[in-house]
Amino acid sequence: MEPPDDLARGAVPGTVSALVPELIEALPVAVVVLDGDGRVLVWNAAAERLTGWQRSEVLGSTVAGSTLDRHTAARIVDELRAGRPFNGRLPLGPEHGRGLYFRAAPGPGATIVGVLRDVADTSAEDEAFALLDALWETAPVGLCYVDRDLRYRRVNSAVLAMDGGSADERIGRTVEEVHGPVGAAIAETLAAVLADGTPRLDVPLRGRLWHGRGPFQEWRLYYYPVRGTDETIIGVGVVLVDVTAAERTRQELAAVAAEREHALNRYQSLVEATSAAVWTREADGSARRDAPGLRAITGQSAAEQQDWGFLDAVHPAHRQALKTAWRAAATADPAEVFVREYRLRTASGSYRWFRTRAVPVHSGGRVVEWVGTETDIDDARRAGDRLDVLAQVTLAMNAALEPEGELAALADAVVPKFADLCRVYLLDPAPLRHGPGDVTGRRSITRAAQGLPPSPSTDERFTFPADHPIARCARTGAPVLVEVPSEPTPMWRAPDSQQKWGLAIGVHSMLVAPVVAKGSVVAALLFIGRGDRAPYTQDDLALVAELGTRASAAVENAVAFQQSREVSVALQSAMLSTPPSPPGVEIEARYLPAAAELQVGGDWYDAFALPGGDLAVGVGDVEGHDLMAAVTMGQLRSMLRGLAHDSDGSPSEVLARLDRVACGLGVTNFTTLLYGRLSRGERTLFRWSSAGHPAPILVPGDGQAPRQLAGDVDVVLGVDPSSTRHDHEVELSPGCTLVLYTDGLFESRHDPDDAAGARLLDLVRRGADLPLPEFCDHLLRGSTADTGDDIAVLALRIPRSAGAAE
Incomplete structure (x- = not known):
């Protein structure tokens, strides 16, 4: 009008x-x-x-x-x-x-x-406005949209021209309510598209609409699922082509068919593309037509966006890859939906994550253009990145054992994924601080992104005033978010050199998180964001609070473990001392605990001189692999030394006395032990007694095969202190080697053929000619044991030049 x-x-x-x-x-x-x-x-x-x-x-x-x-x-x-x-x-x-x-x-x-x-x-129709308005009223084909209840929601004028009636007679009513039997046939196909999300193309339909009151007509219908932003199907778009006018000339039909095909495919592309910003590109991916929606995001002018100018708003790190991907998509056969995620510079100058999704439009068997959308996914992407950082930090920290190792692992995991610089400040206890509210300590760990200039401050010690973010964090035990203006003016203003450094690298925000152990803040984690990294938000504050919590638990565990390890190392130093070096005998010992991080377990070896000049040796195995087993081992070792030194009795007598004392004091319930004495006279004799322990192995010096020494194996310590014990004796000729060991050297979980002993003898044979230190290392490296038990080895060798003791 x-x-x-x-x-x-x-x-x-x-x-x-x-x-x-x-x-x-x-x-x-x-x-x-x-x-x-x-x-x-x-x-x-x-x-x-x-x-x-x-x-x-x-x-x-x-x-x-x-x-x-x-x-x-x-x-x-x-x-x-x-x-x-x-x-x-x-x-x-x-x-x-x-x-x-x-x-x-x-x-x-x-x-x-x-x-x-x-x-x-x-708001619920934004997608329809963005995608359909350009074609709706001018399309040469009928277009309509029905919801999941199969009710009309929109029709264009071409539908009304084809079928008669008005839009008001359709909107809000079901297809079957409007069209009767023909509508029921249409509804059946609509339901199928809603069920499986598969388009139905070129579906023929004949009949009379308006419950049979309309003229007889023939149509071709094309059904497409319409999806919401979460990819769920929210309705069906329908394209109707009236093919009743068969009298049209072939030329007219060809021209109309081409026009309809183009409109049909473009409509399909628009239905499939979903976002606030809709644009079209040429077949090669370049921009020729204006895209106001995209320009509203990037702030570019229409001229700046022309050709490949729209790429200037893409982050430099993603720009070339996106252009290469566009060129590959333009030459692909067949062309497929193009989807990429990248950072885009917005009109405010900051970068945000966007997803571009483009659908090829075909005409005449070739791609004539692309229709696509730009969707802001920054919030979802950053939320996913936070979860990734949390998972990586947790994994890295679990692999560390020392308190500072835990914090170093955390810093390594967050740079550069989450921060451009991460620094760990270890805080002094409150009594050592200078004044009320001040915080002192030392900078422990610094991790910076590659290419970041070093901070001008190199002093390891620090003092922060009460209003400094790290001091506030230490005082309150809560994380702190700091938004750094371009010209910083806080009361805790850093020295000029630090300010210039921050301005030069473009620092825009910082986060500080506390690390708590036993109720006190023992460290502070500092995270710095700069440049085109998105400024930190309250959501990031929640992340670093969780990182600080996990670091706190890890540090407490690590401190407790460190204390346990220090006790274990002290036990090891006291109980696994270096064997003596008596004349005419070489001695080497090796120890490998099952709990390697404790450096000590329940197995032990010992060698010491007796008052009469003999050499006492022993190898024992206390049940367990923890600190308690190590303590029990220490007690038995000390008791054995005292009883052996105070008695000139045979090995069996010493073991019998040790068994009675240990049982009487409740020291052990189950311990195996082999104790022996090496005597030097006209002959070199080794006399031993075994309390449930594996027999020694003798390697003759004349090249014969190694063998396990025979003899009774008596009951273990801690079971029956009244049982009878036996002694055994063997002469050691020059060049021979005697090996005492625990069962962790050879035992196997699955040994149905009892072959573990044979494998151990073969291992000994293959290293028999090695010098004694290399021989002991050879036994540990070549062990086939798989029980994860402690291993103790004590080897004695009589040199070939050794004669009888004078």
């Missing part, structure tokens, strides 16, 4: 009111008409109901005089004066409590014609 002449000429409000058709007044849509100066000429009843602004308040006033801010009003008027339509959301002001969706276009003469809708009413 053409507006009256005086409306086009910009008549005064009173004149216009007399010329506004009753139809405009009765429309359920809010209609507004502006003159060239932005004054309101038309304001219908629907506009009054929607905004609450009466016509008498609005007519004759300018847009800039309304509750819109002047910048927004000026931008709208400038766009429309330039001949470009405007679509967007407009705030009505805080007193109104909501916004409007405003769509306007230049009208006749200098007028501007537009409609207003409530954002709440249009």
Whole structure:
């Protein structure tokens, strides 16, 4: 409908009111008409109901005089004066409590014609506005959209021209309610598309619509699933092609078919693409047409976005890869949906993560353009990154054992994934600090991203005043978020050199998290963000609080473990002393605990001189592999030394006395022990007794095969102190080697053929000619045991040059 002449000429409000058709007044849509100066000429009843602004308040006033801010009003008027339509959301002001969706276009003469809708009413249809409006009313084919209940939600004028009826007779009603039996056939296909998400293409349909009251017609229908932002199917888009007019010439049919195919495929592409910013690109991926939605994100001008200029807004780290991917997609056969994620510079200058999704549009068997969207996924991406950082930090810290090792592992895991610099400050206990609120200590660990200039401060010690973020963190035990302005002016202002360094590298935010052990803050974790890294937020504050909590638990465990290890190392130093070096005998010992991190277990070896000149040797195995087993081993070792030194009795007598004393004092319930004496005279004799322990191995010096020495194996210690014990004796000739060991050297979990002993003898044979230190190392390296038990080895060798003792 053409507006009256005086409306086009910009008549005064009173004149216009007399010329506004009753139809405009009765429309359920809010209609507004502006003159060239932005004054309101038309304001219908629907506009009054929607905004609450009466016509008498609005007519004759300018847009800039309304509750819109002047910048927004000026931008709208400038766009429309330039001949470009405007679509967007407009705030009505805080007193109104909501916004409007405003769509306007230049009208006749200098007028501007537009409609207003409530954002709440249009929020669920944003995707439809973005994707369908460009084609909806001008498409040469019928287009309609039905929801999951199979009710019409939108139809275009081509549908009404084909089938008759009005939009009101369809909207809100089911297909079957409108069309009867033919509608039931359509509904069956719609339900199938909703069920499996698969399009149905070129589906023939014949019959009479409007419950059989319409003319007989033939159609070709194309059904496509419509998906929401979470990829769930929210409805079905339908394309209808009327093929009733068969009398058209072949040439006309070919031309119309080509046009319909292009419209059909473009509609399919628009349905599949979902985002706030929709754009089109050429077949090679370059930009020729304006994309206002994308420009609104990046702040680029239309000229800046032309060709490959849109890539200038992509982060430099992702720019070349994106261009290469575009070129590959443009030459792929067949062309597929193009999806990439990258960081995009927004109009504010900061970078955010976006996902681009483009669908190829085919015509004549080739790709003629791409239709795509740009979706902001920064919040979801950063949330995922935080979870990744937390998982990596946890894994790294679990692998460390020392307190500072835990914190170093944390720093390694967060740089550069989460921070450009991470520093760990170890705090002095409160009594050692200088003044009230001050914090002192030393910088323990620093990890910086590659290429970051070093901080000018090299002093390991630090003192922070009470208002410093690290001091506040230590005082409150809570994490701290610091937003660093371009010209920092906090009371805790850093030295000039530090400020210049921070400005030079572009520091924009910092996080501080406490590390607590036994109720006190023992360390502070500092995280620095700079450059184009997104500034830290409250969500990041929650992450570092969790990192500090995990570090706190790890440090407490590590401190406790460190104390346990120090006790174990002290036990080891006391109980696994270096064997003596008596004349005419070489002695070597090796010990490998099952709990390697404790450095000590329940097995032990010992060698010491007796008052008469003999050499006492022993190898024992206490049940268990922990600190308690080590303590028991220490007690038995000390008791054995005392009983052996105070008695000239045989090995069996010493073991019998040790068994009675240990049982009487409740020292052990189960311990194996082999104790013996090496005597030097005219002959070198080794006499021993075994309390449930593996027999020694003798390696003859004349090249014969090694063998286990025979003899009774008596009951273990701690079971029956009254049992009889036996002695055994063997002569050691020059060149021979005697090996005492615990069962951790050879035992196997699965040994049905009892072959472990044979494998041990073979291992001894293969190393028999090695020097004694290398021989002992050979036994440990070549062991085939798989029980994870402690291993103790004590080897004695009589040199070939040794004769009888004088």
